[in-house]
Amino acid sequence: MKRLAVLFVLLFALLGCLKPLAGPQYYEIVFDKADCNPYCSTEFIVLSNGLVFKKESYSRSVINNQIEIVKVSEDNALQAIKSAQESVGEQKTERCENCNSYVLFLEKKGRHFMFSAQEKDAPESVKKVFDDSTKLFLEGNKTEQ
Numbered sequence: 001m002k003r004l005a006v007l008f009v010l011l012f013a014l015l016g017c018l019k020p021l022a023g024p025q026y027y028e029i030v031f032d033k034a035d036c037n038p039y040c041s042t043e044f045i046v047l048s049n050g051l052v053f054k055k056e057s058y059s060r061s062v063i064n065n066q067i068e069i070v071k072v073s074e075d076n077a078l079q080a081i082k083s084a085q086e087s088v089g090e091q092k093t094e095r096c097e098n099c100n101s102y103v104l105f106l107e108k109k110g111r112h113f114m115f116s117a118q119e120k121d122a123p124e125s126v127k128k129v130f131d132d133s134t135k136l137f138l139e140g141n142k143t144e145q
Contacts, residue, residue: 024047
């Protein structure tokens, strides 16, 4: 029994010295449109495993949505996530109703992060995250829904 206890102590000591594996990473970016023409919002969610979700809402209700899923390489997904993490430095959580706006959610340095801005006030780097997400989605291979 003592040997088993010593083995567990050594195992935990060894595991404590190893660098923990990073958990899954993601970002979500939404572009809301005031006029709902031809859609009310487009949303991309990029996961570090290479899955990219696209949701287009055609009304303000949750019923009229189109969701598509594609698979890209994990390297491309991780590069997109890294770029999104570097796109803005400060949180901004102001939300507006009936306006064109971008909302970016991600995890940054182990903390949840949100950036929201009207389209006219959004930095080019956030617009680029949305444009890059569109390109990444178009490069992906469709998966089963």
